[in-house]
Amino acid sequence: MTEIKVPVVRNILQANERIAAENRRRFDEAGIFVVNLMSSPGAGKTSLLEKTIDALAGRIGIAVIEGDLQSSYDAERIQKKGVQAVQINTDGGCHLDGNMIQIALDSLDLSEVDLLIIENVGNLVCPAEFNLGEHEKIMILSVAEGDDKPIKYPLMFQICSVLLVNKIDLLPYTDCDMSKIRERVAQLNARGKIFEISCRTGEGFAPWLSWIEEKVGEHRTTRARNDSAHPAADKHCQ
Amino acid sequence: MHELAIAESLLEIIVDESKRHGLERINKVRLQIGKFAAVVPESLTFCFELVSRDTVASGALIEIENVGITARCDQCNFSFEVQDQVFLCPRCGEPALELLSGRELSVMSIEGETAEEG
Numbered sequence: 001m002t003e004i005k006v007p008v009v010r011n012i013l014q015a016n017e018r019i020a021a022e023n024r025r026r027f028d029e030a031g032i033f034v035v036n037l038m039s040s041p042g043a044g045k046t047s048l049l050e051k052t053i054d055a056l057a058g059r060i061g062i063a064v065i066e067g068d069l070q071s072s073y074d075a076e077r078i079q080k081k082g083v084q085a086v087q088i089n090t091d092g093g094c095h096l097d098g099n100m101i102q103i104a105l106d107s108l109d110l111s112e113v114d115l116l117i118i119e120n121v122g123n124l125v126c127p128a129e130f131n132l133g134e135h136e137k138i139m140i141l142s143v144a145e146g147d148d149k150p151i152k153y154p155l156m157f158q159i160c161s162v163l164l165v166n167k168i169d170l171l172p173y174t175d176c177d178m179s180k181i182r183e184r185v186a187q188l189n190a191r192g193k194i195f196e197i198s199c200r201t202g203e204g205f206a207p208w209l210s211w212i213e214e215k216v217g218e219h220r221t222t223r224a225r226n227d228s229a230h231p232a233a234d235k236h237c238q
Numbered sequence: 239m240h241e242l243a244i245a246e247s248l249l250e251i252i253v254d255e256s257k258r259h260g261l262e263r264i265n266k267v268r269l270q271i272g273k274f275a276a277v278v279p280e281s282l283t284f285c286f287e288l289v290s291r292d293t294v295a296s297g298a299l300i301e302i303e304n305v306g307i308t309a310r311c312d313q314c315n316f317s318f319e320v321q322d323q324v325f326l327c328p329r330c331g332e333p334a335l336e337l338l339s340g341r342e343l344s345v346m347s348i349e350g351e352t353a354e355e356g
Contacts, residue, residue, distance in 0.1 A: 001354070002351065002352045002354060003265070003349065004261070004349070004351075005348070005349045006255060006261070006347060006350075008251070008346060008347055009345070009346055009347075010251050010255075010344060011344050012244055012345060013247060013343055014247075014251075015250065016247070097243070125240075125276050128276050129244075129275065129343070151323070155275075155276050158323075158325065187323065187324045187325065188324075189325065189333075190326065190333030190335065191335060
């Protein structure tokens with residue numbers, strides 16, 4: 001018996017990173033803009049999706065992957081809007097990972113999709129550590145949760161490029177101070193965008209929708225470029 | 239709670255490295271965990287104890303080195319240790335969003351016993 005020490009230096013999450021990179025390649029080849037939507041439970045992720053789909057359906061092809069511990073309640077809500085939705089049940093798992101997304105993708109027809117929204121499990125901690133292959137991480141904070149959340153869950157606020165502050169119609173009934181949210185987020189993530197919205201009243205949706213449309217446009221351009229770089233096979237046959 | 243998933247990934251890496259280097263028993267695993275990683279070291283150690291039962295790494299000591307949060311200023315390139323989660327340059331006040339360290343979640347080394355006589 002010999003005792004030896006082996007230098008390893010491997011990222012513990014490398015298996016997930018590899019699958020996330022495969023997902024990302026697939027999204028880019030298809031020219032699909034993909035967001036990973038995160039928040040605590042009840043902040044309004046599914047309501048945001050419903051409102052966003054109502055506003056953009058017809059102009060943009062949308063698909064949704066829903067992550068929840070149990071039930072297909074959310075996917076059914078989204079399917080009622082006439083868009084493709086696939087439900088992942090994590091059976092107690094607190095976050096989605098790259099592999100779950102890879103499997104879910106097989107249930108979606110991506111040919112007409114411009115925007116794929118992945119609704120993560122409601123949780124401000126764990127989903128922050130697992131890349132799914134998305135282009136942007138987006139989070140929702142509802143005002144009823146309080147303006148101290150950026151201090152308590154800094155990683156989530158630091159890594160998200162967009163923060164949607166939802167339920168602003170409730171501001172008069174809470175002690176939440178919007179200027180404190182802005183100040184705290186500015187320290188963590190000065191380049192992050194903040195949209196103040198109410199899914200209930202529709203207030204503040206226009207800038208959010210413009211941002212999404214702009215991003216979808218950029219990724220469509222990539223697809224057009226890919227298509228012209230690799231002309232369809234039938235053109236070669238002519 | 240996701241420490242369980244992380245412990246499982248950690249075990250996979252350890253089993254893989256053990257096979258590669260002919261280790262029959264792992265005594266010690268050294269990890270680096272950034273202070274900005276959403277991981278509770280005690281929770282990870284506990285989860286690892288559970289998932290490593292009856293494996294080559296059963297009973298192994300997990301040694302964790304915490305890594306501080308450092309960032310670099312986008313404007314003036316100054317590198318500094320982030321205090322109180324403020325990612326703004328202490329020199330020029332501009333956003334410092336390039337994280338140099340703090341999110342590590344790495345296996346650095348494993349120590350164990352090979353089968354051959356030494």
